[in-house]
Amino acid sequence: MKTYRHKVIVHWGDTDPASIVFYPNYFAWFDQSTLLLFESVGLGWNTLQEKYGVPGMPIVEAKSRFLAPCRFRDEIVVESSVTQWHEKTLEVSHTVLNGATRAVEGYEIRVWCKLDPDRPGRLKSFAMPPEIRAAFE
Amino acid sequence: MKTYRHKVIVHWGDTDPASIVFYPNYFAWFDQSTLLLFESVGLGWNTLQEKYGVPGMPIVEAKSRFLAPCRFRDEIVVESSVTQWHEKTLEVSHTVLNGATRAVEGYEIRVWCKLDPDRPGRLKSFAMPPEIRAAFE
Amino acid sequence: MKTYRHKVIVHWGDTDPASIVFYPNYFAWFDQSTLLLFESVGLGWNTLQEKYGVPGMPIVEAKSRFLAPCRFRDEIVVESSVTQWHEKTLEVSHTVLNGATRAVEGYEIRVWCKLDPDRPGRLKSFAMPPEIRAAFE
Amino acid sequence: MKTYRHKVIVHWGDTDPASIVFYPNYFAWFDQSTLLLFESVGLGWNTLQEKYGVPGMPIVEAKSRFLAPCRFRDEIVVESSVTQWHEKTLEVSHTVLNGATRAVEGYEIRVWCKLDPDRPGRLKSFAMPPEIRAAFE
Numbered sequence: 001m002k003t004y005r006h007k008v009i010v011h012w013g014d015t016d017p018a019s020i021v022f023y024p025n026y027f028a029w030f031d032q033s034t035l036l037l038f039e040s041v042g043l044g045w046n047t048l049q050e051k052y053g054v055p056g057m058p059i060v061e062a063k064s065r066f067l068a069p070c071r072f073r074d075e076i077v078v079e080s081s082v083t084q085w086h087e088k089t090l091e092v093s094h095t096v097l098n099g100a101t102r103a104v105e106g107y108e109i110r111v112w113c114k115l116d117p118d119r120p121g122r123l124k125s126f127a128m129p130p131e132i133r134a135a136f137e
Numbered sequence: 138m139k140t141y142r143h144k145v146i147v148h149w150g151d152t153d154p155a156s157i158v159f160y161p162n163y164f165a166w167f168d169q170s171t172l173l174l175f176e177s178v179g180l181g182w183n184t185l186q187e188k189y190g191v192p193g194m195p196i197v198e199a200k201s202r203f204l205a206p207c208r209f210r211d212e213i214v215v216e217s218s219v220t221q222w223h224e225k226t227l228e229v230s231h232t233v234l235n236g237a238t239r240a241v242e243g244y245e246i247r248v249w250c251k252l253d254p255d256r257p258g259r260l261k262s263f264a265m266p267p268e269i270r271a272a273f274e
Numbered sequence: 275m276k277t278y279r280h281k282v283i284v285h286w287g288d289t290d291p292a293s294i295v296f297y298p299n300y301f302a303w304f305d306q307s308t309l310l311l312f313e314s315v316g317l318g319w320n321t322l323q324e325k326y327g328v329p330g331m332p333i334v335e336a337k338s339r340f341l342a343p344c345r346f347r348d349e350i351v352v353e354s355s356v357t358q359w360h361e362k363t364l365e366v367s368h369t370v371l372n373g374a375t376r377a378v379e380g381y382e383i384r385v386w387c388k389l390d391p392d393r394p395g396r397l398k399s400f401a402m403p404p405e406i407r408a409a410f411e
Numbered sequence: 412m413k414t415y416r417h418k419v420i421v422h423w424g425d426t427d428p429a430s431i432v433f434y435p436n437y438f439a440w441f442d443q444s445t446l447l448l449f450e451s452v453g454l455g456w457n458t459l460q461e462k463y464g465v466p467g468m469p470i471v472e473a474k475s476r477f478l479a480p481c482r483f484r485d486e487i488v489v490e491s492s493v494t495q496w497h498e499k500t501l502e503v504s505h506t507v508l509n510g511a512t513r514a515v516e517g518y519e520i521r522v523w524c525k526l527d528p529d530r531p532g533r534l535k536s537f538a539m540p541p542e543i544r545a546a547f548e
Contacts, residue, residue, distance in 0.1 A: 011439075012443070012467075013159045013161065013439050016150060016152060017149070017209060018330060022149070022305075024301035031424055045483070058340075060339065061339045063337035063338075064335070064336055066334055072154060148306045155467060157469075159439075160473065164435035168285070168433075169286070169287070183346075195431075198476045199477075200472070200474035202472045203472065203473075206469075209319070210319075286428070286433070290423055290426060291428060291483060296423070
């Protein structure tokens with residue numbers, strides 16, 4: 001399975017008065033990493049829209065465990081891969097490595113959806129075409 | 138001229154390792170305050186779109202001077218009003234009061250624009266209708 | 275058990291090209307709401323530091339399920355309360371209500387800790403004094 | 412004079428419902444770029460603290476003009492250099508290039524300061540030692 005490694009520098013504005021990363025930023029980096037992972041297999045958000053009418057894959061669940069703090073000027077790596085496939089959803093797992101330290105681990109569950117033909121302006125989930133999974137293998 | 142007073146609590150995540158507000162947040166509060174000012178005179182962004190085909194007023198210039206730091210748990214007020222009117226642009230001035238202290242002062246210049254009839258997907262500036270200025274008086 | 279209701283306006287900068295809240299912002303609002311909940315029972319972060327030598331309660335786990343989108347100009351309420359007590363950790367649960375709609379639900383697990391006497395600059399978890407739990411009852 | 416080129420990918424969460432960068436993010440990138448510029452000449456914030464007792468250089472003024480929008484997935488470059496030297500302050504100018512387009516230009520004015528010996532916990536500005544300027548030449 002394809003794994004994407006997303007390098008992130010921890011900047012001043014990412015940290016809080018305790019001089020460690022303010023935790024919602026990890027989820028912003030997860031989101032970035034998921035999009036970069038999809039893009040790396042030719043499935044960027046713009047491509048999903050143009051080819052499948054899928055306006056990005058909305059998030060339905062996210063979780064993270066914080067094992068060790070990251071600090072200003074740390075250079076971290078977010079390792080991301082799809083770890084579960086369901087009919088209409090998938091799970092992307094993320095691990096943040098800070099040098100040799102496993103700092104954070106978490107996942108996002110995202111859903112394949114399109115505009116609902118019966119309710120203008122609303123989204124509806126659909127079964128993912130098999131080529132999506134195949135692209136990551 | 139209408140003045141809007143926007144109360145903001147300085148939260149933990151708004152501050153940096155020096156325990157003061159990370160400065161780009163002041164511009165985010167300026168942006169919020171401009172939109173609330175417009176909304177307070179019946180010209181919310183959604184109204185501008187529906188009534189005038191104006192998708193919000195994009196920013197063309199912003200400046201701020203930082204006179205005194207604001208800290209975690211300060212409750213500040215952003216005072217905002219339109220201070221200059223031009224044919225196609227206006228200037229919104231903002232003052233951040235932290236109790237009796239004038240902490241920050243700045244402005245934004247924003248432009249009245251619509252979709253360009255000659256270039257699909259691009260915006261073009263137009264003269265503001267006189268009722269826009271009148272709404273603030 | 276004490277419940278805190280934290281009102282939040284969804285601002286332009288909180289939303290993404292799909293015109294819905296960019297999900298890490300919900301965790302930022304959870305963080306704000308936890309601190310406001312503690313403050314509402316007399317246990318603000320500054321008080322924890324002064325009275326107990328506890329520099330805020332670091333997060334060790336956070337999870338959220340996203341049930342319905344929130345949009346620009348929605349006025350939402352984050353309802354927060356402590357839902358589990360352990361010797362050294364507690365769980366704060368958060369529900370985001372968007373009018374009558376339950377939009378988001380999640381939790382944070384946070385740990386009671388102080389500077390480690392044996393390792394300068396590092397934190398160590400300790401048992402919470404019983405008055406902490408009592409303050410929420 | 413030393414110029415630093417800071418590459419930034421515009422991520423989904425950096426953009427707004429108009430699908431362009433939410434403008435306070437440019438100032439966050441300016442801040443990052445200033446710190447990286449200083450670091451590139453051996454004057455990282457941690458070094459300033461250890462060697463000079465200078466806890467970073469606080470901002471006293473920032474301005475930006477927005478010439479062209481940047482969008483999701485644009486890869487931009489922030490070019491930064493010190494453009495004015497005064498006794499106690501300096502000006503860092505920033506230009507954002509989006510491919511061949513000059514998208515944003517602005518500056519920050521920052522001040523050299525240390526803990527005030529007469530007022531505990533407050534900062535006071537001091538004359539910069541000549542080696543600071545020399546480091547950028």
